[in-house]
Amino acid sequence: MPAPDAITPDKLAKLIGTPRCPIILDTRRDALRAEDALVLPGARAIPEVEMAPERLAPLIATLQGPVVVACAEGHSRSQGLAALLRSQGIAAEYLEGGYAAWRDAGLPLIDPGKITARDAEGRSVWVTRSRPKVDRIACPWLIRRFIDPRAVFLYVAPAEVAGVAALFGGMAFDVEDTFWSHRGDLCTFDVMLAEFGLKLPALDRLAVIVRGADTARPDLAPEAPGLLAASLGLSRMYSDDLEQLEAGMALYDAFYRWCRDATGETHNWPTNRPGGAA
Known part of the structure; x- marks a missing residue:
């Protein structure tokens, strides 16, 4: 059973392509994204430099609606940003298992x-x-x-x-x-x-x-x-x-x-x- 602040790949896959799809943020490290440039459908890639605490305000200002944060494997980068967004009043979850779980489940990726x-x-x-x-x-x-x-x-x-x-x-x-x-x-x-x-x-x-x-x-x-x-x-x-x-x-x-x-x-x-x- 996923954590209360997590969403499973299967559940997110059902939302993608519909008006109810959340904003998806890809927070993998730049080096990892360079090795595998594919992203979840509709995801916005966030460069490492924009993940610095002093640089997050402009990003947060653009988020209108619920958010799912996806990092490499669903650990500190996604869980931390999701928690920070919730502290700012934004409904946010992290992708359980991250990009790796999504890819390994054979779910769609785009170039x-x-x-x-x-x-x-x-x-x-x-x-x-x-x-x-x-x-x-x-x-x-x-x-x-x-x-x-x-x-x-x-x-x-x-x-x-x-x-x-x-x-x-x-x-x-x-x-x-x-x-x-x-x-x-x-x-x-x-x-x-x-x-x-x-x-x-x-x-x-x-x-x-x-x-x-x-x-x-x-x-x-x-x-x-x-x-x-x-x-x-x-x-x-x-x-x-x-x-x-x-x-x-x-x-x-x-x-x-x-x-x-x-x-x-x-x-x-x-x-x-x-x-x-x-």
């Missing part, structure tokens, strides 16, 4: 080295075409839920994507002739899963749905036409792309949870007649 552009606050910056439909909402959802919860997204005129990316040091995505874009039959969502090394059955299932909706191949999954219809409906409801993104986050949250937990469930009416009458 943060694929992020090549961050702003002064350490947030990844992404630039794409305005008026999103499918991929340009699906990819930001994936990034915010599994890669960088603080990511910044800029929607601009198609002709300006490259220039804006260069101006603000951002990464262009879902436009032609860029790294983060369609490849063959794969859409950008597929490419991001592969490049970041995210391998989860629920994301694999969701990727097929996104691909079918985004590339006019509704036959790939029965749910693809429904995702396309909902996406086109959202694009008509919102003139502000960032407002549409916020609404789309809930849409993809629902599709992800269906892919993860509810694919075997059916529904009929009525379901609760007295006596079980037909």
